[in-house]
Amino acid sequence: MQYNELKSLLDMHGQAHVLRWWNELDEAGREKLAAQIANMDWETVSLSHIGENSGRGKIEPIEGLSLEEIDARRAELSAVGQEAIVKGKVAAVLLAGGQGTRLGSDGPKGAYNIGLTRPLYIFEQLIRNLQDVTNACGAYVPLLIMTSELNDAATRAFFEAHAYFGYPAEEVFFFRQEMAPAMDEHGKLLMSAKDSLALSPNGNGGWYSSLERAGLVEKMAARGVEWFNVFAVDNVLQRIADPVFVGATIASGKASGAKFVRKGYPEERVGVLCLEDGLPTVIEYYELSDEMANLRDETGRLVYSFGVTLNYLFRLDVLKEIVSRRLPVHAAHKKVSCLNESGALVAPERENGYKFETLILDMVRQAGTCLPFEIVREHEFAPIKNKTGKDSVESARELLKLNGVQL
Numbered sequence: 309m310q311y312n313e314l315k316s317l318l319d320m321h322g323q324a325h326v327l328r329w330w331n332e333l334d335e336a337g338r339e340k341l342a343a344q345i346a347n348m349d350w351e352t353v354s355l356s357h358i359g360e361n362s363g364r365g366k367i368e369p370i371e372g373l374s375l376e377e378i379d380a381r382r383a384e385l386s387a388v389g390q391e392a393i394v395k396g397k398v399a400a401v402l403l404a405g406g407q408g409t410r411l412g413s414d415g416p417k418g419a420y421n422i423g424l425t426r427p428l429y430i431f432e433q434l435i436r437n438l439q440d441v442t443n444a445c446g447a448y449v450p451l452l453i454m455t456s457e458l459n460d461a462a463t464r465a466f467f468e469a470h471a472y473f474g475y476p477a478e479e480v481f482f483f484r485q486e487m488a489p490a491m492d493e494h495g496k497l498l499m500s501a502k503d504s505l506a507l508s509p510n511g512n513g514g515w516y517s518s519l520e521r522a523g524l525v526e527k528m529a530a531r532g533v534e535w536f537n538v539f540a541v542d543n544v545l546q547r548i549a550d551p552v553f554v555g556a557t558i559a560s561g562k563a564s565g566a567k568f569v570r571k572g573y574p575e576e577r578v579g580v581l582c583l584e585d586g587l588p589t590v591i592e593y594y595e596l597s598d599e600m601a602n603l604r605d606e607t608g609r610l611v612y613s614f615g616v617t618l619n620y621l622f623r624l625d626v627l628k629e630i631v632s633r634r635l636p637v638h639a640a641h642k643k644v645s646c647l648n649e650s651g652a653l654v655a656p657e658r659e660n661g662y663k664f665e666t667l668i669l670d671m672v673r674q675a676g677t678c679l680p681f682e683i684v685r686e687h688e689f690a691p692i693k694n695k696t697g698k699d700s701v702e703s704a705r706e707l708l709k710l711n712g713v714q715l
């Protein structure tokens with residue numbers, strides 16, 4: 309795009325300030341900025357999304373498969389799942405495009421070493437968990453790893469340097485998610501350099517469209533993949549491509565499945581699976597009224613207690629429909645480092661702008677049907693969000709030890 313075209317496009321959106329330093333830029337800088345502007349998703353990046361997701365419909369409890377029911381049908385469900393895996397119908401999608409700001413490490417979060425007497429990287433532990441299944445099934449599961457512009461090269465180099473932790477390199481596929489620019493509180497695009505908007509990863513909801521853009525949906529479909537097991541980088545105890553979960557979801561006839569842990573107490577800060585206007589939905593802990601959070605059934609169990617663990621199964625045919633619809637955009641108020649009036653980069657002391665993200669949890673609603681599948685917290689849920697305290701490196705180490713992992 310030429311300067312005049314860029315200028316009129318930006319004028320139309322009230323963002324012409326972005327070209328303020330144009331005359332100081334060299335050819336490469338101009339090309340970079342022009343490409344960012346040309347690729348802008350103007351509908352997503354808008355302050356009109358603030359508060360947009362706050363209204364909720366009629367909330368009701370959702371039926372799920374309890375531990376007792378799973379145990380009673382374990383052999384049968386496992387056989388269904390194993391057959392699907394052996395036939396190549398299941399692919400695993402590792403969401404590793406986040407910035408891991410709470411953990412505060414420089415490199416990709418998965419490259420974080422959680423070992424004590426030997427190195428044990430988060431990525432390595434996840435591969436071990438996947439290998440438990442692939443060894444038992446005698447078949448590989450393609451592993452699709454989502455990165456972002458910020459950590460793509462480092463993630464690929466890390467896997468290569470560690471020989472993919474023994475997983476076949478030809479079964480590992482990297483793809484990049486898109487970036488979205490941040491805006492200030494008046495709706496003006498922020499800049500991180502004279503030749504760049506202040507960009508950050510666009511949330512984990514974009515995984516499927518990024519996968520498609522990378523040509524990997526087509527590739528997987530050609531291999532016969534029908535299900536994607538999508539999971540977060542930070543839960544080092546999770547079972548990946550778990551045959552019982554796969555089998556249960558297939559047998560249920562539902563278009564998606566979600567592994568959940570029972571909430572420990574009413575105030576626990578975890579997203580909860582429920583029905584909203586008859587459709588499966590994940591609502592945030594702060595969207596549950598006190599009354600709902602404390603509601604118990606006749607056996608004394610919390611009614612809204614299916615805490616999501618970010619381990620989902622989605623059927624490919626419904627994903628194809630979902631992608632044609634727009635996921636809700638979440639505008640998050642954040643501290644965004646940006647250029648000031650004189651072109652110097654400043655790190656703000658308080659929230660100064662909005663980042664725009666779509667979230668995978670909104671895909672559960674769009675899938676139309678979902679099987680909540682209970683897991684044992686102590687055996688399958690050890691998320692690493694922080695260095696210490698709740699959901700931390702420390703708490704995950706304790707849980708790994710409890711499960712016989714040598715650290």
Ligand code: UTP
Binds near residue numbers: 404406410411454
């Ligand atoms: P979180 O919401 O925990 O975010 O991501 P995060 O970036 O890892 O950590 P903080 O909030 O900055 O401390 C949940 C999962 O979604 C992935 C993360 O990598 C993690 O596996 N994710 C998040 C993406 O892949 N892309 C994103 O844009 C955001």
